[in-house]
Amino acid sequence: MRELKILGVVIFFTALVYIGVEPFAHSQMHPKVAPADFMFKDLKTNNKIGNAAKGAENFMNAGCIGCHGLKSQGMPNPMDDATASASFGVISPDLSSAGLIYESNFLMALIKDPTKALKVEHKFNESKFHPMTKFYGLGGDIDQEIADIVAYLKSIAPKSLTNSEVFEDACQRCHDMKYANQFSKSDFTLLTKYMGSTAPDLSMMIRSKGKGYLETFINDPQKQLEGTGMPRVGLTKDAQAQVIAFIETTGDRKKAERESLGPKVIGFMFIFTILAYLWKIKIWRELD
Amino acid sequence: MAEITKANGIGDWFDQRLATKKLAKVMMTEYWIPKNINFLWAMGVVLVVLFKILIVTGIFLLMYYKPDVNSAFDSVNYTIMQEVEYGWLWRHMHGVAASMVFLVIYIHMFAGIYYGSYKKGREMIWLTGMAIFGLFSAEAFSGYMLPWGQMSYWAAQVITNLFGGIPLIGDGLVIWIRGDYTVADATLTRFFMLHVFLLPLAIILLIAVHFYSLRVPHVNNQDGEDLDFDKESKKYLDGKKKESKVVPFWPIFLAKDFFVVGIAMIVFFYLTFYHFNFAMDPINFEPANAMKTPAHIYPEWYFLWSYEVLRGFFFDIAGISAMDIGLAAFGFANVAFMLIPFLDRDPSVKPAHKRPYFKIWFWILLIDMVVLTVYGKLPPLGINTYIGFVAALTFLVLFAALPFITKKDAGGAK
Amino acid sequence: MTVKQSRRDFLGMAFSGVAAVGGVISLGAMKRTWDPLPSVEAAGFTIADLSPLQNGELMTTQWRGKPIFILKKSASIKKNESRDVVVDDASYTVIIALCTHLGCIPTWAPSSQQFKCACHGGEFDASGINTFGPPPSPMVIPPFKIDGMRLVLGEEGPEYKKLVAKG
Numbered sequence: 127m128r129e130l131k132i133l134g135v136v137i138f139f140t141a142l143v144y145i146g147v148e149p150f151a152h153s154q155m156h157p158k159v160a161p162a163d164f165m166f167k168d169l170k171t172n173n174k175i176g177n178a179a180k181g182a183e184n185f186m187n188a189g190c191i192g193c194h195g196l197k198s199q200g201m202p203n204p205m206d207d208a209t210a211s212a213s214f215g216v217i218s219p220d221l222s223s224a225g226l227i228y229e230s231n232f233l234m235a236l237i238k239d240p241t242k243a244l245k246v247e248h249k250f251n252e253s254k255f256h257p258m259t260k261f262y263g264l265g266g267d268i269d270q271e272i273a274d275i276v277a278y279l280k281s282i283a284p285k286s287l288t289n290s291e292v293f294e295d296a297c298q299r300c301h302d303m304k305y306a307n308q309f310s311k312s313d314f315t316l317l318t319k320y321m322g323s324t325a326p327d328l329s330m331m332i333r334s335k336g337k338g339y340l341e342t343f344i345n346d347p348q349k350q351l352e353g354t355g356m357p358r359v360g361l362t363k364d365a366q367a368q369v370i371a372f373i374e375t376t377g378d379r380k381k382a383e384r385e386s387l388g389p390k391v392i393g394f395m396f397i398f399t400i401l402a403y404l405w406k407i408k409i410w411r412e413l414d
Numbered sequence: 415m416a417e418i419t420k421a422n423g424i425g426d427w428f429d430q431r432l433a434t435k436k437l438a439k440v441m442m443t444e445y446w447i448p449k450n451i452n453f454l455w456a457m458g459v460v461l462v463v464l465f466k467i468l469i470v471t472g473i474f475l476l477m478y479y480k481p482d483v484n485s486a487f488d489s490v491n492y493t494i495m496q497e498v499e500y501g502w503l504w505r506h507m508h509g510v511a512a513s514m515v516f517l518v519i520y521i522h523m524f525a526g527i528y529y530g531s532y533k534k535g536r537e538m539i540w541l542t543g544m545a546i547f548g549l550f551s552a553e554a555f556s557g558y559m560l561p562w563g564q565m566s567y568w569a570a571q572v573i574t575n576l577f578g579g580i581p582l583i584g585d586g587l588v589i590w591i592r593g594d595y596t597v598a599d600a601t602l603t604r605f606f607m608l609h610v611f612l613l614p615l616a617i618i619l620l621i622a623v624h625f626y627s628l629r630v631p632h633v634n635n636q637d638g639e640d641l642d643f644d645k646e647s648k649k650y651l652d653g654k655k656k657e658s659k660v661v662p663f664w665p666i667f668l669a670k671d672f673f674v675v676g677i678a679m680i681v682f683f684y685l686t687f688y689h690f691n692f693a694m695d696p697i698n699f700e701p702a703n704a705m706k707t708p709a710h711i712y713p714e715w716y717f718l719w720s721y722e723v724l725r726g727f728f729f730d731i732a733g734i735s736a737m738d739i740g741l742a743a744f745g746f747a748n749v750a751f752m753l754i755p756f757l758d759r760d761p762s763v764k765p766a767h768k769r770p771y772f773k774i775w776f777w778i779l780l781i782d783m784v785v786l787t788v789y790g791k792l793p794p795l796g797i798n799t800y801i802g803f804v805a806a807l808t809f810l811v812l813f814a815a816l817p818f819i820t821k822k823d824a825g826g827a828k
Numbered sequence: 829m830t831v832k833q834s835r836r837d838f839l840g841m842a843f844s845g846v847a848a849v850g851g852v853i854s855l856g857a858m859k860r861t862w863d864p865l866p867s868v869e870a871a872g873f874t875i876a877d878l879s880p881l882q883n884g885e886l887m888t889t890q891w892r893g894k895p896i897f898i899l900k901k902s903a904s905i906k907k908n909e910s911r912d913v914v915v916d917d918a919s920y921t922v923i924i925a926l927c928t929h930l931g932c933i934p935t936w937a938p939s940s941q942q943f944k945c946a947c948h949g950g951e952f953d954a955s956g957i958n959t960f961g962p963p964p965s966p967m968v969i970p971p972f973k974i975d976g977m978r979l980v981l982g983e984e985g986p987e988y989k990k991l992v993a994k995g
Binding site: 709795 | 894964
Binding site: 128129132133136139140142143144146147148150151154155304305326327329330331333334335336377379380383384385387388391392395396398399400402403405406409410412413414 | 675676
């Protein structure tokens, strides 16, 4: 039948254009990257079993409290936000939830060599120091001491956090989330200078980057955006899923409504089309 | 003055004052369309439906949109997308309908080329149609600027810069169009005016002229057959409906169109709800930043072919700079389709499959357009630039060759 | 009869002439409405401090809403007398960082010492001169005045006028 043949031609060329400008072009512009690695295999693992009680002592003695707070343990950040911003460019993190949201292997590597674990060695070196200094040990087995500290952080971490709280602890020292009314406490100008570029507001990230991109990006920013100043965040798989869920509910909060309305409208159009077809058949019967 | 008598009903009351019965005959029940047509003849009505969707959804977006560089992005992405009830729906429908309008325009246009519906008295239909295409392009471009995202900003930057290529007045013209040295608040506000008022008004007027220009030469049919509409319509009115080669616009022609519209709407709503990224580029969900060009910058898909003609010429030829060649080719590409009725030297109206040389020309043109569109989006690196160059050159050569090809067809027919 | 005819001709021509003049004048007014506003034209000056720049380092600033690149040339980058801004014996490339093709911002590639434009593949050398692709001319040097180690963009100093004369 001629009409079907014509329809076939129309669909063929439309599909050709679509495949060319969407999936094909985007595969050329954004080459595929390896999936997120939540074990952080590029970092040396530390198999020592940590002791939380010892870790608490180490935490005090190693000087962590010079910059970090543990609000849940009644230790607020030693510096107020303005001072921290002025001295480091960014406020220093409170570690109350670190044991929950960050992967332990990552935490241990971070304490030992911050720039390496964070993958910001291209930005910081001997002449330009990263605000967090390496932990050189307290005299004993350094790996054991680190394992103890991490065990301590895990022992005091809350059992669970809301999506917005994970975001606050993991992302909000630099990034704003304007559409959720959450703002970074770091000074914007100083932060921009420290990072080398502005840390963007993340309100619409779910639409501008999409879920797939965020999943590999947060886990290792260099993979998608070589040379970026953003450090590797080191979140566990669950914590990252919570962050992405938060970004999604903020930037695309009508998603559920959209997806439930879709079938109804399309279903209506199906009924419309079937009736239109029957009416057409009836009307044209006296002509053909 | 006509004699007004006591009306025997509301219909009669209006008829005595507005001649509604006559009007209905002229516009609907005795507006004759050939019977020998296929679904491609329904694209016009599909376009009308899509244009109505654009107007209605646009009205609701207009209630909350703020044409100001500081609030435009948030008014769209927060107020409309997240706060206003069904604001997201209007925006998605508006964006997807804009993209789909161009798809259907292209189908409409290529059907016109295939069946030779642009000549022998139908030139004005073709010219007004192409003018509507031009206005829709301006409408799409000005609308794309309004959300003030990265693509909005950089598309505006690049496209307004095109006018800088005009000799002598170019640089001044660019600043004049923008109202600033760079794309800025003044630019956004004036393009907002164009998008919501001046261009839609011009489009509506041109659509009226387009429809009117159909009335004298009548709609073409699948075989390009020259029908005697007076004779055929008389047959129809005399009850010889099967024998007659024409049908009235209402209800016969529209009955078929409604079915096609139904299918088009199923596709449209599927795209609106589940597959909208092609029409609402993700990069445009980043706020405009004058200090950072996005890594990949490209226009919406329906502009890609002419964009590729523009950038296909990437090296100087005979002392003429690459930019000038590209601009000249781009300028030509935008009027090329308007010239078709005058480049076609074959006086007979026939579908392409009955014109041996034109048939080949048609399919090469279509494939070349697809190649230009796809390579218009790919990054201009390595082999891509050369394929783009060849495709752009092919486009120009095709139009230059059209008079000779059609002449040959005309000669062969004798 | 003939007199009447010509008078009508004359009146008709005078009338349409006056109407046309009015139309042209109002078009002129409409054209002026689209011009940049005085506040936009007067949009101030930008002051750039050159002292913290390292050799080979690129600095970005903004003038009249346009991005400006300031590159301090290291020894390995070729100097260009007719384009370099010389401050305190060091040569700088100072350019409006918009590709002269269609106005995208090129990026500085330190490895090849080039400015590359991602939009249409244009390339410029370290002095901002177009070397490949569609850009028709070198990137524009904004008007500047040297004030110690500071550069005042938007003001035409003697060094700027000298460069313009050379170019």
